[in-house]
Amino acid sequence: MSSNKENLILLLLFVLTYLAGYIIGRMYSGDGVKISSNKLDSFFSKGNKVNNTKEETKISIDSSTVVIDLKTDDMEKKYDTMGDVSHVSDNISDSVNRLKNMKEGT
């Protein structure tokens, strides 16, 4: 009887020790940093991100024409005024306000 009791206590102790070890192991890593529940996720998502980038992002080179050669300093001006200037009575503030309201409303 007593050996049965001892065996039962021993078994319970084994189970408790195992559970305690399991819980501590889950909570702390080897370097003492607390394991967050999403650490695995973030690691894999990092990996996944790299993989996704490879699959989804098309890397392209900007082949638009570069703007160069616009210097006009070497052009000597030989006139006083250029262009026809005219003046009209107009008020655009109503249009501006109405459009502003429309744009803000959308």
Add this chain to the structure above:
Amino acid sequence: MIGIDVGTSYIVLSRETENGIEYTDFRDAFYIIKPTTPVASKMIEKGLAGKVFIKDKDGSFILLGKDAIEKAIERNDTAKRPMYRGVVSAKEKDGKKVLAFILKEVAGKASEKKEKLVFCVPAQPIDQEDDDFDIGYHEDVIKTVLAECGYDARSINEAEALCYSELEQMNYTGIAISCGAGMTNICVMLNGEPTVMFSTTKSGDWVDRMSSVATGETDSVVQVEKEGGDFEIGMPNTNPVLSAVSSYYERLIDYTTKQLSSALSNHKSLPKFKEPLTIIVAGGTSLAKGYIKIFNKKLLENNFPLEIKEVKHASDPLHSVARGCLIAAKIL
């Protein structure tokens, strides 16, 4: 704040003043004279006194604006354009430099640091697949030039600017068509939001070129005769140049309205308008007598897919795009 309509034929700057708007118009044209000897150079320079011109580092004289067209006609030649079909080309070195010079002169230095400026650009054409047609490059060139003058320059679609200028009474709902020299730009707007924008590459310059081929005159001569305005579209004319211009104008309107009807028929982005639409037409090409009447007639003949309330000219067809750019600059 400043608005600029950078067109193939004219550069128009708009600036708000105390009691209105000041516009500066400059003809977008140049003509190069290359002297062969130093003596010829001095004689040419003397002969150009009073005209708008610049002297380049290689000794050549570049006439600008109206004076360029006059000199080209005098020499039985054709003046050049810094832009072709609405955009500046990377291949045209002279044109690019001249456009930069004209823009710097017309806009001047910004009155304050990063002064806001809005300029117009064309939409992608639906009738041309051409590597040389690079709106991005065109936009970059203009932005670079204006940034050198100290402006915070931003672009807007040409026909969208026209909508902002002219559709206020229609609650910013309708269609705006800007008929420039190089292109025709179209914008369909609903309550201030552009829904469809595109362009076609045939406009006033096409009329000039075709009339020039038909009559044997230079493009510049045809352009001056055409702008004299002594003709009506679709009506016979005793002047052979104007007779050709009138005929090609009719073909141009037929082509443009067919393109317009075709592009808008079953367009996925086209809203379902509750009421008939007003169509606003502007630009130098639209100034010919009979343009609006024929445009309206051809729209109906070519099965325009939307109900039209009226087709009418902008209040100031040569300045309305620049006015729209100025309005946009004030909203930004």
